[in-house]
Amino acid sequence: MSAPSLKRQFIAGATCPECNLQDKIQRIDDGEKVWMECVSCGMVRNLDEQSVQKTAEILDEIARPVTLRSPTDPKKVH
Numbered sequence: 915m916s917a918p919s920l921k922r923q924f925i926a927g928a929t930c931p932e933c934n935l936q937d938k939i940q941r942i943d944d945g946e947k948v949w950m951e952c953v954s955c956g957m958v959r960n961l962d963e964q965s966v967q968k969t970a971e972i973l974d975e976i977a978r979p980v981t982l983r984s985p986t987d988p989k990k991v992h
C-alpha cells in the first residue's frame with residue numbers, strides 16, 4: 915500500500931509521435947521522475963532529472979500542429 919501518488923496531467927494539444935493521436939499524452943510526475951505516456955499506444959518517453967528542464971521544450975515541440983506527411987517519398991514512388 916505504498917504506491918506513490920502519481921500526478922497525471924493531460925497535455926492539451928499534444929500529439930503522440932508514435933500514433934499521431936492528439937490529446938492522448940499524459941505528463942506523469944511521481945515526485946522523483948517525470949515522464950510522458952501516451953494512453954492510446956503506450957508510448958513512454960522518460961524525462962530524467964537532467965531533462966526535466968527541457969520538458970517544457972519537448973512538450974512544446976510535440977504540441978505543435980502536426981504536418982501530415984505522405985506515407986511514401988514521392989521520389990521513391992515507382
Ligand SMILES: [Zn+2]
Nearest residue numbers: 930933952955
Ligand atoms: Zn500514441
